[in-house]
Amino acid sequence: MLTALPFWSPSVIARGIAGALAALALLLVAHAPVHAQSGGEAAKQLVQTVTDRGIAIMEDETLTFGDMAQQFRDLVQHYVDTDRVARFALGRYWKQATPAQREEYQQLFLDYMVKVFASRMGEYAGQQVEIRGVTQDADNQWIVRSVMTSPGTGAPPLQVDWRVRRDESGRYKIVDAIVEGVSLAITQRAEFTNYIASNNGQVTALLDRIRDVAARPSLDTDIVPEVPTQGRSG
Amino acid sequence: MEEDHGIPQAVRRPLRRPGWRLIGALPCCLLLLIGAGCASRPPAENPDALAAFEARNDPLEPFNRAMFAVNETLDMFLLRPAAEIYRGVLPVPVRSGVRNFVNNVEAPVTLANDLLQGQWERAGVTATRFSINSTAGLLGVLDPASELGYEWHDEDFGQSLAIWGVEEGPYLVLPLLGPRPPRDALGWVGDQFLDPLTYVFWGSDSAIPYALAGADLTDFRSRNIERLDEIERSSLDFYVSIRSMYRQQRNFEIANRQVSGKEVSPLVPPAGAFEFEDDETISPGL
Numbered sequence: 001m002l003t004a005l006p007f008w009s010p011s012v013i014a015r016g017i018a019g020a021l022a023a024l025a026l027l028l029v030a031h032a033p034v035h036a037q038s039g040g041e042a043a044k045q046l047v048q049t050v051t052d053r054g055i056a057i058m059e060d061e062t063l064t065f066g067d068m069a070q071q072f073r074d075l076v077q078h079y080v081d082t083d084r085v086a087r088f089a090l091g092r093y094w095k096q097a098t099p100a101q102r103e104e105y106q107q108l109f110l111d112y113m114v115k116v117f118a119s120r121m122g123e124y125a126g127q128q129v130e131i132r133g134v135t136q137d138a139d140n141q142w143i144v145r146s147v148m149t150s151p152g153t154g155a156p157p158l159q160v161d162w163r164v165r166r167d168e169s170g171r172y173k174i175v176d177a178i179v180e181g182v183s184l185a186i187t188q189r190a191e192f193t194n195y196i197a198s199n200n201g202q203v204t205a206l207l208d209r210i211r212d213v214a215a216r217p218s219l220d221t222d223i224v225p226e227v228p229t230q231g232r233s234g
Numbered sequence: 235m236e237e238d239h240g241i242p243q244a245v246r247r248p249l250r251r252p253g254w255r256l257i258g259a260l261p262c263c264l265l266l267l268i269g270a271g272c273a274s275r276p277p278a279e280n281p282d283a284l285a286a287f288e289a290r291n292d293p294l295e296p297f298n299r300a301m302f303a304v305n306e307t308l309d310m311f312l313l314r315p316a317a318e319i320y321r322g323v324l325p326v327p328v329r330s331g332v333r334n335f336v337n338n339v340e341a342p343v344t345l346a347n348d349l350l351q352g353q354w355e356r357a358g359v360t361a362t363r364f365s366i367n368s369t370a371g372l373l374g375v376l377d378p379a380s381e382l383g384y385e386w387h388d389e390d391f392g393q394s395l396a397i398w399g400v401e402e403g404p405y406l407v408l409p410l411l412g413p414r415p416p417r418d419a420l421g422w423v424g425d426q427f428l429d430p431l432t433y434v435f436w437g438s439d440s441a442i443p444y445a446l447a448g449a450d451l452t453d454f455r456s457r458n459i460e461r462l463d464e465i466e467r468s469s470l471d472f473y474v475s476i477r478s479m480y481r482q483q484r485n486f487e488i489a490n491r492q493v494s495g496k497e498v499s500p501l502v503p504p505a506g507a508f509e510f511e512d513d514e515t516i517s518p519g520l
Contacts, residue, residue: 062393084508088503088508092282093284115468137324137505138505138506141508143493159491161493163503163508176503176508180483180486181483181487181489181491181493182479182482182501183482186482186503187478187482190475190477191469191470192470194290194471194474195474197283197286198471201282201283209487
């Protein structure tokens, strides 16, 4: 029932030709005069920088959790467009929020995300990120493809795609990370909008919850506490 | 496009094996419980709530949450302890061997679905992997095909149905199987019929199908223990996170793991989603 694919199949030949062409192109580029970096290159460089420093922070065993969170916070604040991601994550409820609520929300969002990701990223220490390529998605946006591997553990590599946006001032920032097809921005928006919807559409309910999480020193307990036996909390 | 999706490889596709024995039991349970588990639809006078309800596409939410809780209990008392023991006792090469073996046993189903989707090159890769690994790979325990450049990929009948244009349908959580919207539930049934082992063990009382299913599920679970823990700990609502993640990852698999380009999943946010007309988000000085 099974036919083995001959090793000289058309696709293998095509790959060989593509490889040769790529090598030729590299040769030409290496001798080309150096111009200003293209958007795609800048996007790739941004992701490389962020992942290198992120992993270095996680692997630094001399840091306390507080230090690690602080360094993470600085990294995220500098390289991620948190205001934009925050607005995306509020979805339809952004329109309903008052300006004061919006401002508080965006200020809290950074700390909230750092807490959440510091806890979720803990297991990614010891891993390596390899940039595989970049495609342009819009005039000012690129998707950088990367693969996260954990050498030695036998775990399969994870595909991580980064959406990088160049803002009006020319700075490149990350606006989304898509891990194995799961967009962190979309998942966050699902959580937030669902939470607000199940609290009668009150944005303040979400703000209270985010404020609570952002203020915690670490995430060693669940975000949503167990209901105490005496009565309901929050 | 508001909601949902994605598990990092965790509850993605367990339990392919003794499925055909459970097929009869499930519809009866469903009919009994679905009646009690429908969510109340917001009235038309509340357009925002109604829009949110539609976007969520989870009209059976109370039922689903109940099933989700059942699965969490089963996981806490049965599956997770088994996975932890499995991971603690067996060394990495043995566990990789289990994973390779299970993947190889399931290769015929993947091949069938590659063909059903018209993916000839991927079918060729699957067939090559199967022949190399079954022989040189000692019945699939080793994976020399990957070293030769033939990468593993997964296909199931749910994905084939999706390629043919079948909509996912309302979100559904089934006991044991986990998140399984109607299209994927039908896909799971279809896979049982596509699997040659179903016919090999038809009518026999052999424990082998169950052993295979158990190995598959336990190995899967063991590779995602901390990841799922972190998601649960940092979620506002674990059920909602899983719902969102499941759908995202399904669409990613259906698009053969492309995030940009013409095959992309409709759930990956497009570039335009991050642009806002009245740009109040730009904070001066940052």
